[in-house]
Amino acid sequence: MTQAIQPNPAVRTRFAPSPTGFLHLGGARTALFSWAFARHFGGSFVLRIEDTDVERSTPEAVDAIFAGMRWLDLMPDETPVFQMARHARHREVIAQMLEAGTAYYCYSTPAEVEAMRELARAEGRKPRYDGTWRPEPGKTLPPVPADREPVVRFRNPLDGDTTWNDLVKGPISIGNAELDDLVIARTGGVPTYNFCVVVDDWDMRITHVIRGDDHVNNTPRQINILRALGATVPEYGHLPMILGPDGDKLSKRHGAVSVMQYDEQGYLPEAMINYLARLGWSHGDDELFSRAQFVEWFDPSHLSRSAAQWDPKKLNWVNAQYIKQSSGEDLAARVSSRIVARGGNPELANLPAVMDLLKERAETLEQLADDAMLFCVAFDASQIPADLAAQHLTDGARAMLRDFAAQAAEGEWTKPALAAVMKSVLAAHGAKMPQLGIPLRVAVTGRPQTPAVDAVLALLGKEVVLARLHAI
The missing domain is CATH 3.40.50.620 (HUPs)
Incomplete structure (x- = not known):
């Protein structure tokens, strides 16, 4: 049974970075533990910018620290204090x-x-x-x-x-x-x-x-x-310090970069908080937990005396779990700007539904954005690579595609209905699933591999899919 927390508003912790660079992983973990300790007791968490090194302190570094803390939602309870002042x-x-x-x-x-x-x-x-x-x-x-x-x-x-x-x-x-x-x-x-x-x-x-x-x-x-x-x-x-995967002190080659670079790489701040919390602190065997659970459980006596080790694979796993737990609407809001940055148009797709389809296999928001481009760019038969067309759009495959288009046009445009049409075409031609599934993917997307083809076709929509099949 978890011991009840005794509130103590007198508790005051601080994070006191020097503004000589970005907010790095070690600093972010220190801020997190200081924040969690104050929250655990109902106290206050304050920020002090220790800018006495006049030659190296810069306004850009102050902005970078604030940006990192905002992204992680670790902002202080009071107006930040500048030491020089x-x-x-x-x-x-x-x-x-x-x-x-x-x-x-x-x-x-x-x-x-x-x-x-x-x-x-x-x-x-x-x-x-x-x-x-x-x-x-x-x-x-x-x-x-x-x-x-x-x-x-x-x-x-x-x-x-x-x-x-x-x-x-x-x-x-x-x-x-x-x-x-x-x-x-x-x-x-x-x-x-x-x-x-x-x-x-x-x-x-x-x-x-x-x-x-x-x-x-x-x-x-x-x-x-x-x-x-x-x-x-x-x-x-x-x-204790954070070590790289090779046991050496964490450096840029290991990923000791600004926490905002992890935002750019498509990590969720909630996942980063969860992962940073587990670097030198534990609560039994719990690997995934909410911010509220972390605050409730946080106890300095559970902090490790030995150095923690940064593990990019574990971070990816944690991030993937948070992506899976997120709604399609939430992921669509996070990924939309990344699609635009790639030259895509999120308006071409039912983006929340696309996110629900893709999130099971994605480790980062960047991967989601890459995969979502399948649904967010205009496509026609002229874009199909010649080698793929020669390999997969044979006369036999084209015959099955024509039958599929004819039958699909008459029925409901849903994943189950499209799966049933595919079974019917395969049976009529005495073919196996790859003999239809791969040509369908190539004809409609220009790719030999996609998520489940019936789900992809359903999301692309009847008008788009039929137009692309008729152009083959």
């Missing part, structure tokens, strides 16, 4: 920390800091900033260089451990002695990424942070800054 707040907090003594000015140059690290390496110690400018009781600091702008460093605890119970990985503990004093503002007072994240999570009242495990090393630093600010520390969960 909050720099005045970040500077305000840095000033407060300098006054409180939890941060300090550091005048060491990058070259000097690198020399400190080289010395530590040579002595077998962890390479780190050595605290030259860190204020300590009884310590005399060097004279302030007149020609240097300082950075601001966080005064990290020297003793003890920073420990958290990761929602995915379980208990993690990092010795504070392993962490040097993090730069929280560059020269000129520009706040750094790790510091901005802390202040934004604090101000946005984020209760749970679900993100990729490449952020694990940032977490103890961020926790220590939050504690120094007297802020509530969120719960953290770090998702």
